[in-house]
Amino acid sequence: MKHDCLVIGGGLAGLTAGIRCAEAGLKVTVLSSGESALTFSSGAIDVLGMDTSGMPVRHPFQGIGRLIVEQPDHPYALLGGNSVYRALDWFQGQVAETGLKLVTAKILEENHWRLTAAGALRPAWLSQPTAGTLDWDFDEIRRVVFVNFTGFLDFMPELASAGLKTNKAFEHVCVSSLNITLPLENGSGATADTMRSTQLARAIGESDIELISSTLLEKVGDADLVAMPACLNVAGRNWLEELRRRTGLNIIEVATLPPSVHGIGLLRALRSRFAALGGFYVPAVPVKQGVVSNGRVESVQTPDDILEANHYILTTGSYFSKGMTSKQQGVSEPVFGLDMQASEEFCDSRFLAREGHGFNRTGVVFNKHLQPSINGQSIENLHVAGALLAGYDPIIEGSGGGVAISTAWKAAGEVIEKMGL
Incomplete structure (x- = not known):
């Protein structure tokens, strides 16, 4: 069977393109070689969180305009702010078709703040409703309480509390932590210290919610913000909304150590939408090698088969998902052996260097059609998207989700145009 398009990589960029x-x-x-990095993520989508001076970006699409002037080789320069916005708006609509609503800030075209498990604040463009969207200004917040369930090891309220206190905007805010011991109605006798977030989510039942709500009313009834581990909204049971209703408190969920309930929820939504549109998703099938002849991909080889398509989109990600490999000889792309662009300084001696590390900006060279090259020759029917691309730092910029979605949207558009649709 010959496909119209074969997408190699089943993460955020791959499913968006598909x-x-x-x-x-x-x-x-x-084709997905293994578990997507989405299962490790917060489930939020960042577009542009930090500018080149390291300052938070309040209006991301305006920020993109300034960014591409300063960095004309950035993937966003290929699309421009308007096209990035169109891609994100389209993506939000596709996810909504599955019943998962991704929300933006209350003020149009602004980022909102996302609270992390370390008590840090990160700008984001799209978040899941249970995660909450914190307004850009915190003037009305006087008391914040981080709440955990006794024994649950993947969320540490004391750490989150200490982290938030280091933020100057919260230096006059009362920040504290609280642990609640739960019976875990559906836990079959297991305790929270043996569970990850997904297991804890399934173990919580009505009696647990009753205990949580009564404890919150008794101990944190005057809090302006209550942050809890993300394990209250799974398998069709929205316990978080129930807690909000019973207590009247502003309660949000914070992504825990992996696996992430929010990240898994987004991944499932994307797979569901792809299947509903007639797409064919193949899990646990790594592509070992691509065959390229006369500037075109002829086929790709998996451990058990040889697959052919009219067009290919490569979205295998960065080092984490083995879309790129780094050895003493340098960084390479393992499927096709594509041309790479590497920074002169591969890494900084300072782990948390504000300028970031060169290896994060290293990636595949691409042209205006997102076509990569081999020995300088562009590959006509191959397009690349997402974390594989050179020229940007998703960590320092807070742009990983936006680049993945917008470049995958663009790559798919290139294929659609070539197919005459």
Whole structure:
């Protein structure tokens, strides 16, 4: 069977590309080599969180305009702020079709703040409703309480509390922590210290919610913000909304150590949407090698098969997902051996250097059509997207989600145009 398009990589960029191709009526297959990095993520989408001076960006699409002037090789320069916005708006609509609503800030075209498990604040463009969207200004917040369930090891309220206190905007805010011991109604006798977030989510029942709500009313009834580990909204049970209703408190969920309930929720939504559009998703199938001849990909080889398509989109990610490999000889792309662009300084001696590390900006060279090259020759029917691309630092910029979605949307558009649709 020959596919219209074969997407190699089943993460955020891969599924985005697959969904857009399938929506256009193409026969498209997504190959995923293993667990997506989304299962480790917060489930939020950042577009541009920090500018080149290290300051938070309040208006991300305006910030993109300034960024591409300063960094003309940035992937965003290929699309421009308007196209990035269109891609994110389209993405939000596709996810909404599955019943998962991603929300933006209350003020149009502003980032909102996302609270992390370390008590840090990170700008984001899209978040899941249970995670909450904190307004840009914190003038009305006087008391914050981090709440955990006794024994649960993947969320540490004391650490989060200490982290938030280091933020100058919260130096006059009362920040504290609280632990609640739960019976875990559906835990079959297991205790929270044996569970990850997904297991804890399934173990919580009505009696636990009753205990949580009564404890919150008794001990933190005057809090302006209550932050709890993300394990209260799973398998169709929205316990968080129930707690909000019973207590009247502003309660948000914070992503814990992996696995992430929010990240898994987003991944499932994307897979569901892709399947609903007729896409074919193949899990646990790594692509070992691609065959390129006369500037075109002829086929790709998996451990058990040789697959052919009219067009290919490569979204295998960065080092974490083995989309790039780093050895003493340098960084390489292992499937096709694509041309790479590496920074002169691979890493900084300071682990938390404000300028970031060169290896994060290293990636595949691409042209205006997101086509990569081999020995300087562009590959006509291959496009690349997401964390594989050179020229940006998703960590320092807070741009990983936006680059993944917008470049995958663009790559799919290139394929759709070539197919004459």
